[in-house]
Amino acid sequence: MRAARLHEYTEDMANGLTVEEVDRPEVSAGDDVVVEVEGAGWCQTDNHIIEGMWTDYVDQDLPLTLGHENAGTVVEVGEDVRTVEPGDQVICHPVQTCGVCRPCREGETMYCENQSFNGLTVDGGFAEYLQTGERSVVPLPDGVDPADIAPHADAGITAYHAAKRAVADLNPGDTAVVVGVGGLGHIGLQCLDAMSAADIVAVDLKESARDLAEDLGAHLTVDPEREDVPAVVDDFTDGSGAEQVLDFVGADETTALAPDIVTAGGDHQIVGYGGHIHEPSQALVNGEFAYQGNIVGQYTELQELVALVERDEVDLHTSRYDLGEINTVAEKLEHGEIDGRAVITP
Incomplete structure (x- = not known):
């Protein structure tokens, strides 16, 4: 064969x-x-x-x-x-x-x-x-x-696994941010939409990916090259931040978003990988948020x-x-x- x-x-x-x-x-x-x-x-x-x-x-x-x-x-x-x-x-x-x-x-x-x-x-x-x-x-x-x-x-069960974890801590009206609407991210976004009543913000560099995110149920899309992601999330959530972030990129730039976009007690779910986490321990203590890996x-x-x-x-x-x-x-x-x-x- x-x-x-x-x-x-x-x-x-x-x-x-x-x-x-x-x-x-x-x-x-x-x-x-x-x-x-x-x-x-x-x-x-x-x-x-x-x-x-x-x-x-x-x-x-x-x-x-x-x-x-x-x-x-x-x-x-x-x-x-x-x-x-x-x-x-x-x-x-x-x-x-x-x-x-x-x-x-x-x-x-x-x-x-x-x-x-x-x-x-x-x-x-x-x-x-x-x-x-x-x-x-x-x-x-x-x-x-x-x-x-x-x-x-x-791709499907990895995205579903992360979304299922996130949904357990998402109440109606909470905000979930999906970073990267690619092979895994477009599945994770749909799982979030199907299993929760959260508002979904999708972040991606590609216009075609952002268009896909809108078609699949995202309430807001963000171009990180043209917009300040923390500022957009802050405005969208009236300053409270996102209860759950699903990071399907896992680059240094995306893991670094957590202290500025995750609400107190929230999670930054890491699904994509290849980058690193460089945040000082004090940032996690002060914000009481967590990084969570997903396989x-x-x-x-x-x-x-x-x-x-x-x-x-x-x-x-x-x-x-x-x-x-x-x-x-x-x-x-x-x-x-x-x-x-x-x-x-x-």
Whole structure:
């Protein structure tokens, strides 16, 4: 089968991955599931993996097939699998869990002590077929195209995970600020709108992203190059600040906004990454706000997100590319030329 493989770390996105022939994965354990990939979302994390940014956090053996946002049709199952069968269409949570460690017993999918992560620690879905496990597949409702929903496997549940956290502390009439209305941000904004009665302020450099934010329910959009974001938020909230900020950029410039836009007791939810937090501890004490990190959501949160999709509460904006165009997609994302989410169709 064809697969897009990373052979060495590089910052040259034009030549990051190599499409080559590799053996098709097969069932090797009772709970294995082999999926024919119909859609695999491209994520900013894929660019970061190519650059080698994850080597300090996980073990990676190269060459590695990338792709952690996968959906498709089941073609083979192990003898112990009961929840899906060949022919079923599924979306795949990127993590395979052991099910027996303490975090697994508590339902904390992403904290599993023995996890495998498609496209990060084991081969992923930028290929014609993907090997995963029964604990990681969510059956899709009838009529849902796997290629349309694939990015929800990571972008969707990560955004939903952060939005669900934020909604727990948002009362009607409160303000939530969404920083970055890209592949994750446009999903997070819709989740906030669907699950809360908060006023939503969207911040993005791109006019097309701000227009999308308005279409998706934002009450106000801000161009940070032309407007002073703290001043706009201060005026919009009558000086009280935002109860929740969802930062889908995670750059130095965006994390630095927190002391000036988060209300006392509020949270700056960090979803995007690549930057740093440089605020003095006194700023956190004085404002009594918190920075909260967010990683991929739980398996159950993927089920909940699929339910929102089925109810037309969340609309994923995608563009499709062939496997042979994979490095072109990496370059486009690196230069901010993709609105919404890019999907590879092997």
